Amino acid sequence: MYDFIKGKIVEVMPTYVVVENNGIGYRLQISLQTFTDIQSLSEVKLYIYHHIREDQELWYGFFGSQERDIFLLLIGISGIGPNMARTILSSMTFEELREAILTGNESRIKSIKGVGLKTAQRIIIELQDKIAKGGGSDGFAAASLSFNNPQKEEAIAALLVLGFPKNQSEKAVNIVFKEHPDSKVDELIKLAMRQLL
Numbered sequence: 221m222y223d224f225i226k227g228k229i230v231e232v233m234p235t236y237v238v239v240e241n242n243g244i245g246y247r248l249q250i251s252l253q254t255f256t257d258i259q260s261l262s263e264v265k266l267y268i269y270h271h272i273r274e275d276q277e278l279w280y281g282f283f284g285s286q287e288r289d290i291f292l293l294l295i296g297i298s299g300i301g302p303n304m305a306r307t308i309l310s311s312m313t314f315e316e317l318r319e320a321i322l323t324g325n326e327s328r329i330k331s332i333k334g335v336g337l338k339t340a341q342r343i344i345i346e347l348q349d350k351i352a353k354g355g356g357s358d359g360f361a362a363a364s365l366s367f368n369n370p371q372k373e374e375a376i377a378a379l380l381v382l383g384f385p386k387n388q389s390e391k392a393v394n395i396v397f398k399e400h401p402d403s404k405v406d407e408l409i410k411l412a413m414r415q416l417l
Contacts, residue, residue, distance in 0.1 A: 225281070226265045232258060237281060239264060248281030249302070252310035257283040271302050272377045273386070278302065286314055297346050298387055299339060308332055321347050372397055375408035384416050392416050 225248075227241035234255045238245045248266060250258075258264050266281035267288045280302060282288040287309060294305035308317065311332040320328040321344055329340035372393050379389035392415035396408055403411065 222268050222270060224265055224267045226263070228263050229258065229261060237264070237266070239266065239281070246279060248279045249306060250281050251287065251306050253287060253313060254281060254283040269302075270377070272380055274380065274383060280306065284314075290314060290317065293347055293350070294343070296390065297342055299342065304334055304339075307334055318351060321351055324348065371403070371405050371408055374405045375412060378405070378409050379412060379416070382413075384413075388416060 225239055225241055225246060227239040227246070229237060230240050230245055231238040232255065234252055235249065236247055237250050237255075237258065238247050240246075248268065250266075254266070258266075264283075266283060267285050268282070269280040269288060269291060271278045271280060280288075280291065282291065291302075291305050291309060294300050294308060295302055300308075308329075312320070312328075317329075319325070324344050326337065326340045326344065329335060329343055330337055335343075375393045376386075376389050379393070380386060384392075389412065392412040393408060395415060396403065396411040400407065400411065
């Protein structure tokens with residue numbers, strides 16, 4: 221699993237950046253938060269997330285690991301994909317989003333383009349306890365540990381390539397991982413497929 225990329229900024233726009241590393245240009249989707257942080261830099265280190273679907277393969281870049289942590293938590297919620305998660309992170313800072321979730325501020329989250337009342341409520345319900353238990357500014361980082369697991373991520377990615385739906389794949393892998401936390405990736409995939417078939 222890839223964790224970060226370091227390199228020279230070749231091109232930077234509000235929605236993406238091209239980072240050159242060892243002669244290869246990597247195009248990474250970014251939020252406005254990350255754009256603001258990197259637009260004046262010539263070299264950068266970005267934390268990355270590799271998103272694979274049947275018809276699409278994208279890389280997302282984040283200036284800070286906390287931004288990636290909340291991104292992973294958001295895409296773990298049913299109905300929120302990477303693009304919506306990026307829109308949310310482009311509309312609010314890390315601290316603003318954390319505060320809105322902890323205080324149950326539906327209207328603040330609902331004010332983000334593309335986020336309706338039900339989605340705002342789901343974000344609050346699913347993340348409030350996780351962030352509160354994490355405590356302090358590290359709440360997102362602590363809460364995202366269950367999502368940011370290389371074996372689980374690789375297993376889910378493999379299931380998506382095999383044609384299984386994202387939500388069902390994540391649920392199956394999570395169930396298997398709880399029962400068999402020491403499983404290797406191939407074992408996770410096989411056991412998850414039994415749940416799905």
